[in-house]
Amino acid sequence: MKFYPLKFKPIYKELIWGGDKLRKFFGKDTPAGKKIGESWELADLPNDKSVIINGELAGKTITEVLQKFPQQITGKKDYKPPFGLLIKFIDAAEVLSVQVHPDSEAVKRLKTGDPKTECWYIIDTTTNACIYKGLKTGTSREQFAVSIKSDTCSELLNKVFVKPGQCHFLPAGTVHAIGAGILIAEIQTPSDTTFRVFDWNRLQNGKPRQLHIEQALESINFGQTAEDLPVTTGGRLVDTKFFKVEKITAQAGTSHQISEGIMKVIIFIKGSGQIKSGDLQAVDFSKGQTILSPAVFGGQILFNDYAEYLQVTL
Numbered sequence: 001m002k003f004y005p006l007k008f009k010p011i012y013k014e015l016i017w018g019g020d021k022l023r024k025f026f027g028k029d030t031p032a033g034k035k036i037g038e039s040w041e042l043a044d045l046p047n048d049k050s051v052i053i054n055g056e057l058a059g060k061t062i063t064e065v066l067q068k069f070p071q072q073i074t075g076k077k078d079y080k081p082p083f084g085l086l087i088k089f090i091d092a093a094e095v096l097s098v099q100v101h102p103d104s105e106a107v108k109r110l111k112t113g114d115p116k117t118e119c120w121y122i123i124d125t126t127t128n129a130c131i132y133k134g135l136k137t138g139t140s141r142e143q144f145a146v147s148i149k150s151d152t153c154s155e156l157l158n159k160v161f162v163k164p165g166q167c168h169f170l171p172a173g174t175v176h177a178i179g180a181g182i183l184i185a186e187i188q189t190p191s192d193t194t195f196r197v198f199d200w201n202r203l204q205n206g207k208p209r210q211l212h213i214e215q216a217l218e219s220i221n222f223g224q225t226a227e228d229l230p231v232t233t234g235g236r237l238v239d240t241k242f243f244k245v246e247k248i249t250a251q252a253g254t255s256h257q258i259s260e261g262i263m264k265v266i267i268f269i270k271g272s273g274q275i276k277s278g279d280l281q282a283v284d285f286s287k288g289q290t291i292l293s294p295a296v297f298g299g300q301i302l303f304n305d306y307a308e309y310l311q312v313t314l
Contacts, residue, residue, distance in 0.1 A: 001056055003072050003294040005266075005275045005283045008050040008062070011040035016204050019093025021183050025124060026089070026288025038090050041290035042265060044083035044190055054283060062292075074263050074314070075295030082190050084314050085243060085265060087290050090120075090184040096177050097209070098132065098153055098198040101191065102219040103172035110215055113193030115172050118186055119238045119245060121310060122166045123269055126181030132157040133168060133176050134229050141222050144175075148213055153198050158226075167237040167245065169230050173221030185267055187312055189242050195219055243312055250307045260298040264311050266291045271307025276300055 012022075012030055018037025022028045030036040042062065043050050049061040057065055063081045070079040101116035120131070132154065135144065139156045147153040157175065162168070162182065170176055175197070178184065195216035199209050221228075232238070238245040250256055250271065258264065258275070272286040277299030285291055285301075 013038040017094040021091040042087040106219040114191035116191035118188035121185040124183040130179040267310040
């Protein structure tokens with residue numbers, strides 16, 4: 001078969017802090033009346049596997065396609081699932097819990113979960129929106145543990161005001177929280193392991209949500225510095241051993257080449273258009289969509305209007 005850019009059915013997550021920005025900003029067909037906090041655009045986790053919705057492979061999961069065509073999709077003959085990325089849009093209508101994701105060493109010590117490194121690309125915010133990113137310099141494990149018990153741990157976090165166009169890198173071990181009023185594109189390793197330390201004393205169905213304080217304290221990198229958590233706004237946004245992220249812009253009526261040889265995941269933040277290659281059927285795209293370009297595919301992205309997109313490679 002001739003390989004082509006793959007589109008996926010979003011997996012919507014109803015969450016206590018979610019809103020309706022995914023519908024309003026991107027036009028997504030989210031369930032009416034539900035607080036949708038996340039749209040998983042490309043996932044390959046045990047209970048959540050993205051399904052292809054276009055072309056000859058429609059109806060198959062990303063797992064099935066990787067098992068059958070590893071080299072054509074990734075460029076690596078011996079590539080085995082799960083897919084190495086989890087791509088989400090996050091609509092934080094309310095502040096998220098203070099939490100941390102473990103690194104590989106913490107996972108070994110705890111004998112549970114999967115490591116998770118991530119980055120957040122800020123798409124839209126309300127006035128004075130902020131995130132909490134890392135601990136204030138000099139904060140010890142003992143100090144932070146005491147602050148959790150007294151509901152003051154947020155005072156030991158770095159509060160960072162954000163604006164659209166910023167990308168914030170959060171390696172595993174970074175204690176963090178997304179503030180209210182922010183729409184984010186999250187690019188991360190394929191893990192859903194989250195340890196909560198504080199949830200702002202809110203209730204869900206009349207009860208507080210579960211916390212994971214001991215696991216979190218074991219996972220937090222207390223030696224982290226501000227240099228470990230860069231903020232970028234253009235070009236190469238993130239460059240890690242797990243993934244690389246580039247921000248690319250395009251003017252209306254122009255085109256960008258997609259070269260063969262490297263698999264690319266393209267997250268469209270603004271704009272619309274088509275991806276074309278020879279006699280293959282064109283693949284339409286619009287803002288809020290994520291498309292996987294297989295390693296063996298080559299073609300052109302044609303832009304109807306001004307566009308911004310993130311290009312992710314492994």
